[in-house]
Amino acid sequence: xxxxxxxxxxxxxxxxxxxxxxxxxxxxxxxxxxxxxxxxxxxxxxxxxxxxxxxxxxxxxxxxxxxxxxxxxxxxxxxxxxxxxxxxxxxxxxxxxxxxxxxxxxxxxxxxxxxxxxxxxxxxxxxxxxxxxxxxxxxxxxxxxxxxxxxxxxxxxxxxxxxxxxxxxxxxxxxxxxxxxxxxxxxxxxxxxxxxxxxxxxxxxxxxxxxxxxxxxxxxxxxxxxxxxxxxxxxxxxxxxxxxxxxxx
Amino acid sequence: xxxxxxxxxxxxxxxxxxxxxxxxxxxxxxxxxxxxxxxxxxxxxxxxxxxxxxxxxxxxxxxxxxxxxxxxxxxxxxxxxxxxxxxxxxxxxxxxxxxxxxxxxxxxxxxxxxxxxxxxxxxxxxxxxxxxxxxxxxxxxxxxxxxxxxxxxxxxxxxxxxxxxxxxxxxxxxxxxxxxxxxxxxxxxxxxxxxxxxxxxxxxxxxxxxxxxxxxxxxxxxxxxxxxxxxxxxxxxxxxxxxxxxxxxxxxxxxxxxxxxxxxxxxxxxxxxxxxxxxxxxxxxxxxxxxxxxxxxxxxxxxxxxxxxxxx
Numbered sequence: 001x002x003x004x005x006x007x008x009x010x011x012x013x014x015x016x017x018x019x020x021x022x023x024x025x026x027x028x029x030x031x032x033x034x035x036x037x038x039x040x041x042x043x044x045x046x047x048x049x050x051x052x053x054x055x056x057x058x059x060x061x062x063x064x065x066x067x068x069x070x071x072x073x074x075x076x077x078x079x080x081x082x083x084x085x086x087x088x089x090x091x092x093x094x095x096x097x098x099x100x101x102x103x104x105x106x107x108x109x110x111x112x113x114x115x116x117x118x119x120x121x122x123x124x125x126x127x128x129x130x131x132x133x134x135x136x137x138x139x140x141x142x143x144x145x146x147x148x149x150x151x152x153x154x155x156x157x158x159x160x161x162x163x164x165x166x167x168x169x170x171x172x173x174x175x176x177x178x179x180x181x182x183x184x185x186x187x188x189x190x191x192x193x194x195x196x197x198x199x200x201x202x203x204x205x206x207x208x209x210x211x212x213x214x215x216x217x218x219x220x221x222x223x224x225x226x227x228x229x230x231x232x233x234x235x236x237x238x239x240x241x242x243x244x245x246x247x248x249x
Numbered sequence: 250x251x252x253x254x255x256x257x258x259x260x261x262x263x264x265x266x267x268x269x270x271x272x273x274x275x276x277x278x279x280x281x282x283x284x285x286x287x288x289x290x291x292x293x294x295x296x297x298x299x300x301x302x303x304x305x306x307x308x309x310x311x312x313x314x315x316x317x318x319x320x321x322x323x324x325x326x327x328x329x330x331x332x333x334x335x336x337x338x339x340x341x342x343x344x345x346x347x348x349x350x351x352x353x354x355x356x357x358x359x360x361x362x363x364x365x366x367x368x369x370x371x372x373x374x375x376x377x378x379x380x381x382x383x384x385x386x387x388x389x390x391x392x393x394x395x396x397x398x399x400x401x402x403x404x405x406x407x408x409x410x411x412x413x414x415x416x417x418x419x420x421x422x423x424x425x426x427x428x429x430x431x432x433x434x435x436x437x438x439x440x441x442x443x444x445x446x447x448x449x450x451x452x453x454x455x456x457x458x459x460x461x462x463x464x465x466x467x468x469x470x471x472x473x474x475x476x477x478x479x480x481x482x483x484x485x486x487x488x489x490x491x492x493x494x495x496x497x498x499x500x501x502x503x504x505x506x507x508x509x510x511x512x513x514x515x516x517x518x519x520x521x522x523x524x525x526x527x528x529x530x531x532x533x534x535x536x537x538x539x540x541x542x543x544x545x546x547x548x549x550x551x552x553x554x555x556x557x558x559x560x561x
Binding site: 017123126129130131134142155158159161162164169217218220222223225229232238240242246 | 260320321322325343344345347348349351352353354355356358359360361362363364373377378379380381382383384385386387388389390392393425427428429430431432433434435436444448472480483484489490491496497499504505515522526527528530539540541542543544545546547548553556557560561
């Protein structure tokens with residue numbers, strides 16, 4: 001195929017312990033380390049491997065949100081993507097608006113495959129890929145742990161609740177990937193320098209002619225109910241006694 | 250008054266336990282009607298099970314050979330055709346619902362509420378974000394249909410014993426052939442299902458090998474428990490992916506959860522925070538799992554687990 005399109009979302013880094021703002025208006029992001037959504041790194045890695053195996057000629061990375069996400073796109077270019085598209089919006093839009101924006105890029109670029117992460121670790125929604133596939137009228141293969149391209153079709157193994165499911169899809173299609181599909185490569189310093197020269201187009205979401213989806217009002221953010229620290233027992237006999245006490249064994 | 254349509258998860262023969270939990274969530278809404286929609290090649294057995302659930306007013310069936318396996322691209326247009334007149338369309342937030350419902354939402358032109366953990370009003374819900382580190386309250390616009398998935402671990406299944414009427418729907422929808430089912434590899438296990446078991450024994454990377462997992466299976470079998478694992482143990486190849494508990498695996502709420510050699514990363518804890526009693530067995534007394542455990546035992550799992558198995 002000609003092109004593969006990969007979505008990269010800028011999110012609070014995986015290792016940051018997120019805290020809710022005391023006024024309940026959101027979570028603390030000031031001075032917090034931001035990174036590419038981990039699943040999206042797997043998506044890009046998979047696209048790069050397909051290209052390196054001769055299965056595609058170009059890998060395009062796209063991000064939607066505040067223009068700071070250009071940092072994540074530059075990282076994607078350093079990993080090996082050929083060019084980047086930044087769709088700027090004041091804040092990260094809702095899933096359906098993102099899917100509509102991605103569809104407009106899909107119509108412009110005509111990729112043979114779109115690979116996204118199975119969910120973003122900030123909103124944990126797991127929606128955008130399925131929504132893009134629906135609007136595009138094309139197949140979706142979600143939660144993929146294996147992807148094999150063969151001409152105009154792909155065979156995808158999906159991680160589902162009962163185990164592994166394999167489906168066959170016609171291309172073009174949307175695939176959303178799980179963490180076990182691959183191990184993303186590390187970026188080397190010379191690649192970071194090279195990435196600075198790769199093309200990065202900036203577009204405003206408002207200029208794409210995308211209709212804003214009916215959005216939710218997020219009225220309050222709160223910390224979760226905490227579990228209390230319980231008791232420590234000294235040995236197995238103490239554990240068995242404690243379990244019997246609670247009527248659990 | 251709300252009219253709620255619930256999309257039934259099933260394997261062609263039996264209804265998934267996730268459906269009775271999704272009904273429990275729907276019953277929290279002031280609803281005039283709760284209907285369950287069964288899409289299947291042959292729906293009778295599954296529909297009869299759904300019709301027995303308390304709170305269900307009607308079971309609707311769409312029978313089509315194309316519905317033998319739950320392919321989102323095939324099911325979604327049929328569901329959309331059946332949603333006329335409903336204010337809410339719910340599915341479980343299992344891999345079935347998480348795959349299917351956003352496709353339905355997009356075709357209906359709305360966003361989806363993922364993982365409802367609490368109903369605050371007909372259009373107001375709470376859901377977890379950031380691996381459960383925060384809970385957001387959201388209002389869905391009242392002039393649009395609400396498409397949502399229900400976090401099944403937050404709800405107890407409704408009882409059976411009722412008998413709602415079952416009606417067959419004739420749906421005109423063009424079904425795609427671009428997505429084809431090939432096969433399923435399910436771990437052959439006689440053990441209880443991880444998502445519905447009353448007790449779960451789970452191991453982390455410290456178990457060290459696939460062979461050592463037999464210690465965990467032995468304890469679980471003695472207790473009649475299901476077996477789970479941390480992401481680290483699955484990534485290391487010690488056990489299959491369907492055993493993973495946590496943010497990107499299964500979210501569970503057993504009465505008893507025994508975490509063995511699991512340090513307690515936030516991504517794992519989000520999968521077990523609704524468990525009744527958490528027991529932690531870990532060599533490291535400082536492990537974060539002890540912060541949330543009801544009963545903790547610090548020590549070597551390779552001594553403790555066989556001893557516990559013998560003692561029960």
